[in-house]
Amino acid sequence: MSGRAGQPPRHWYEGARVPLYAQALSAVYGAVAGLRRGLYRRRLLRARHAGRPVVVVGNLVAGGSGKTPLTIALVERLRAAGWTPGIASRGYGRADAGTPRWVDAGTDPALGGDEPVLLAARTGVRVRVDRDRVAAARALVAEGCDVVVCDDGLQHYRLARDLEIEVIDGRRRYGNRRLLPAGPLREPPARGGDCDFRVLNVGTDTDLAAGFGEWPMWFEPGPARPMAGGRPLPLSAFAGQRVHAVAGIGDPERFFAMLRGHGIAVVPHAFGDHHRYVAEDLRFGSDLPVLLTEKDAVKCRAFANDRYFSVGIDARLPEAFWIALLDRLGPRSSATA
Template sequence: MRRAVERLADRWWYRRRRPPVLLRPLAGLYGAWTAQRLERPEAVPPIPVIVVGNLTAGGSGKTPVVEALVRMLRDEGVAVGVISRGYGGEEPSRPLEVTAEARAVTTGDEALAIHRSTGAPVWVCRDRASALAAAVERGCDVVISDDGLQHTALPRSFELCVIDGRRGFGNGALLPAGPLRQPLSRLRDVDAVLVKAPVVADLPDAFPRFELVPSGWGRVSGAPAEPPPRGDIDAVAGIADPERFFESLTAMGYRPRRHRLADHQAIDRSWLAGLPGPIVVTAKDAARLDGESRRDLFVARVEARLPDSLREMVRAHVREFFHE
């Protein structure tokens, strides 16, 4: 059912130039209801807080960008922590630190995938300001928030808006008539914009681009693995843009049987066991699998290749924050 709803929304939001007439009044009500969180909050955090978010419902490549920024800052000796709402999990009201043995039904798949990929401390909480406090108490020098542009309770010092270059902003309408959680005017307030390539949507050329590139193969446990043999595979993707994942596997010489799941959808183990295999999943999908269900299951890892301009902007922000 969720997948059917997502397909319907995708058709309404991204394949029609004008939003459905019946949904336009609801978009107006949504805008009025969320008016208090349409502007950037003014509160100043005690340490640099970098929010990596987007304006649209659904994914845009935020999580790989968060992971790339964590690795960049950590390599420069900065103690980095990550905070998240923990979408898809229990979304606790008090900060919960993610461990490698945690389950996605508790922490959410993205938070667990970030921790397993980077080893950085990650806290999930419905109130991200409380998660920030937990990170500060632990001694983090910088905190990166996975999503949160619309979470006005979280003070922040730097905002990065990530845009999916394939889908852009769709029909440009607010939910539910369109994919926007905030109006496009919100872009004027962010510190940086980043577009995930390839770019198909009509977006300004001035927005810098980034790519997701393959970074190796692994097991659900996180252990490295040799790649599956070239040929027919079952590709399983419960992410916002599964077609990009399938296309990347095709470019590597595989012939994927495409299994599209809803974003964050739980993976049925009995269904998975019945696939011919070998099976390839994304890192986010792997976070929703508890243990190795079969020996021919592989995780295709990717990483964000960030433009030098953004990397230097973030470095400069962190330096300047402590000298103001």
């Protein structure tokens, strides 16, 4: 298994002692973040409107928690309800981070970001990456989108929003509940109480249960799609076999556990979130099948061969969640009038 490069510090989630320097920096970070948040709440700093409803999907912790699968599900549900959604994203990890860009399924992830490319491929809607989320949202509206879904951005207060959805990792939650860098939090846990919806990512773990005020989100894995072309295979086709499993996401163990749950003997290879792959990263010294998350697969297309498979997931939430969300968003006609 790959090392801890790019993975969270042990003191965030594993009970290790928090270094003194991290505690000191955490106090400074908290003061600055609190001051900025207060300036927006008192309207001393002004939030900018996009001209159409904005739904922000984000989290309070640094790293992944399931935002991307929820964003895909949200876009699909909005489109089914008659909306024309577009996705705004910063495009974390892009090589030219200062350049705004339209992203589609064929965009190089190094230029568009791995998550935006995946979002474009899965949804087919307009996707705009820009460090300035306001500019990204307005660009989408100018292209005819009547609702903007912001992938990440709870802390991007400059963009006014109509709905906020906090996504919580059901297994790790808020870790040691400390602010960065002493802990994983970008903002105090109480900030989640300001969000319109709080979604608990239980993944495929049936032992996890949503608490009061939380909506459960679970995942259904799709087939393994050959990256070099060919017919998709059900995960059951790999049951009883050893495979190399590759995950460069916020919590790689979730992917490995999902595969094990289908009877697959996993040789795990965890990489840092947003890792930029080169062919050498996936040369494991054996000819076993290689199963990758969709987010990782988009970055490995250039050197994939017939042993490489992309495994996607679909987010599922209670129907009552979607009814409540669409009701809170209001009728489409009010946004386009």
